[in-house]
Amino acid sequence: MSRLKPNYHHGDLRNSLLKAAIDLVERNGIAKLSMREVARQAGVSPGAPYHHFKNKDALLTALAEVSLWTLDELSTQAKEGCKTPQARLEAIGVAYIRYATDHPALFQLMFSYARDDVPSDLSDAPVYRVLASVVREFDLTGEAHIAATMAAWSLVHGLAVLVIDGPLRHLAHQPEQVMQLAKAVTAHLRL
Amino acid sequence: MSRLKPNYHHGDLRNSLLKAAIDLVERNGIAKLSMREVARQAGVSPGAPYHHFKNKDALLTALAEVSLWTLDELSTQAKEGCKTPQARLEAIGVAYIRYATDHPALFQLMFSYARDDVPSDLSDAPVYRVLASVVREFDLTGEAHIAATMAAWSLVHGLAVLVIDGPLRHLAHQPEQVMQLAKAVTAHLRL
DNA sequence: AAGTAATCTAATCACCGTTTAGATTACTAC
DNA sequence: GTAGTAATCTAAACGGTGATTAGATTACTT
Numbered sequence: 001m002s003r004l005k006p007n008y009h010h011g012d013l014r015n016s017l018l019k020a021a022i023d024l025v026e027r028n029g030i031a032k033l034s035m036r037e038v039a040r041q042a043g044v045s046p047g048a049p050y051h052h053f054k055n056k057d058a059l060l061t062a063l064a065e066v067s068l069w070t071l072d073e074l075s076t077q078a079k080e081g082c083k084t085p086q087a088r089l090e091a092i093g094v095a096y097i098r099y100a101t102d103h104p105a106l107f108q109l110m111f112s113y114a115r116d117d118v119p120s121d122l123s124d125a126p127v128y129r130v131l132a133s134v135v136r137e138f139d140l141t142g143e144a145h146i147a148a149t150m151a152a153w154s155l156v157h158g159l160a161v162l163v164i165d166g167p168l169r170h171l172a173h174q175p176e177q178v179m180q181l182a183k184a185v186t187a188h189l190r191l
Numbered sequence: 192m193s194r195l196k197p198n199y200h201h202g203d204l205r206n207s208l209l210k211a212a213i214d215l216v217e218r219n220g221i222a223k224l225s226m227r228e229v230a231r232q233a234g235v236s237p238g239a240p241y242h243h244f245k246n247k248d249a250l251l252t253a254l255a256e257v258s259l260w261t262l263d264e265l266s267t268q269a270k271e272g273c274k275t276p277q278a279r280l281e282a283i284g285v286a287y288i289r290y291a292t293d294h295p296a297l298f299q300l301m302f303s304y305a306r307d308d309v310p311s312d313l314s315d316a317p318v319y320r321v322l323a324s325v326v327r328e329f330d331l332t333g334e335a336h337i338a339a340t341m342a343a344w345s346l347v348h349g350l351a352v353l354v355i356d357g358p359l360r361h362l363a364h365q366p367e368q369v370m371q372l373a374k375a376v377t378a379h380l381r382l
Numbered sequence: 383a384a385g386t387a388a389t390c391t392a393a394t395c396a397c398c399g400t401t402t403a404g405a406t407t408a409c410t411a412c
Numbered sequence: 413g414t415a416g417t418a419a420t421c422t423a424a425a426c427g428g429t430g431a432t433t434a435g436a437t438t439a440c441t442t
Contacts, residue, residue, distance in 0.1 A: 006405085006406075006421070006422060006423095007420095007421075007422095008405080008406045008407050008408095008419095008420060008421045008422080009406085009407055009408070009419085009420055009421075010420080010421075013420080013421085031248075034397080034398060034399080035398075035399060035400085036397080036398065036399080037398095044421075044422090045421065045422050045423075046398090046399085046400090046422095046423095047400080047401080047402090047421080047422070047423080047424095048420080048421055048422080050399090050400070050401080051419085051420060051421075052420095055399075055400075056398095056399065056400090108303060111352060111353075111356040111357065112299065112303075112356060114356050114357070114360070118358060118360065118361050119358070122358060125358040128357075128358050143375070144375075147372065147375035147376055147378070147379070148379060150350065150353065150359070150372065150375075150376050151346065151375075151376045151377075151378075151379035151380075152379075153349065153353060153357075154345070154346050154347075154348075154349030154350040154353060154376055155342065155345050155346045155349055156345075156349070157345075157349035157352060157353060157357075158344065158345030158346055158347070158348035158349025158350070158352070159341065159345040159349070161302060161348060161349070161352060162302075162341065162344060162345060162348060165302040165303060165305050166302065166305070166319075166344075167309060167310065167313060167316040167319050168341070169305070169309060170309050181338065181341065184334070184335075184338035184341075184342075185338055185341050185342045185345055186342075187338070187342075188338070188339060188342035188343075188380055188381050188382065189342075189379055189380070189381070190379050190380070190381040191379065197390065197391060197392095197436085197437075198389095198390075198391095199388095199389060199390045199391080199436080199437045199438050199439095200388085200389055200390075200437085200438055200439070201389080201390080204389085204390085225428080225429060225430085226429075226430060226431085227428080227429065227430080228429095235390075235391090236390065236391050236392075237391095237392095237429090237430090237431090238390080238391070238392080238393095238431080238432080238433090239389080239390055239391080241430090241431070241432080242388085242389060242390075243389095246430075246431075247429095247430065247431090
């Protein structure tokens, strides 16, 4: 019946909390995430997380940020091996849809708990900058470039959301059908 | 100091609860909605709502359903006065974006608490059926028709989400700029 | 008018987000 | 090393929340 000595210094609690939160969100969804459960999973008292995150919202915002940059990196990697701009654009789209269907809860989190500080320069924003860099290869200028980038992003983002939550959500766990639909849909994008 | 007689039969509590919930969601967002506050706003005890909705999720799902059909109706009305298929499509898009920016919380609710029963026939699904009916005028067949409808929906839905929550959310309260962007973006849709 | 179903209240439970005071550990400068 | 300070965590508490239960009241049916 020996009590464990309280662990007053965890070492890297902030990251442990983020990791635990990601785990729980992916398993149970955003709605069921509780600070106390995150603390439990990290093996720490209920009040401990509040030394690293001001409140639950701050935790979720941090999570959204992490996820956004993860998706940014996945998209970047995806386009690397491709030769033509079209191929790069398609690769990004595929990576995007794949992330959305593989991690639906995190994907939703990214856009419902986005941080309030919008980068003044759009080309600093995660995901946007990747898409914009590829769209720029299509030789557009100024406003037209922004519109084209947003069009590409809107199309693939909308598809992702609709496949996860829309009337086609029964396809969510049939990757090959989703990809086939993605190809057919993105064929309607004119650059 | 007379106590009011308990109102054992409210009359139409279910609808009153839905109305109160819509009000609260639009004012404070989805996250801050509580069953007890809905009950309070409807002037009823904390347990009363559970006779009309199995749990909080069921309330939110019902709310999502209501909002979906509201949007469906708005879209239908919007296309009525238009002469060409292109004009009808554009009118639906405008109505869609307008609803999203006017009622962002409800708009998000529609797609995060969508009911689990996917209509076996897609043409029974709210919003989809409206879009599909217009896209059908473009003379496409079978799979191509579905893909085209999803492309149109994806584009406008993605734009709505990105304007509300994405890197362009500072535009959310500048309708004219949003509409301008919407036009520029939807111009990239090829049917 | 009696009996049954529907509707709401009151009370209760476990859980949650958050705050506070205090204990423990690490860090820094002499 | 050791004193002092900052950082980190615990323990305990507060009000609020989702949900369940038993029972009171009202409406409905025949």
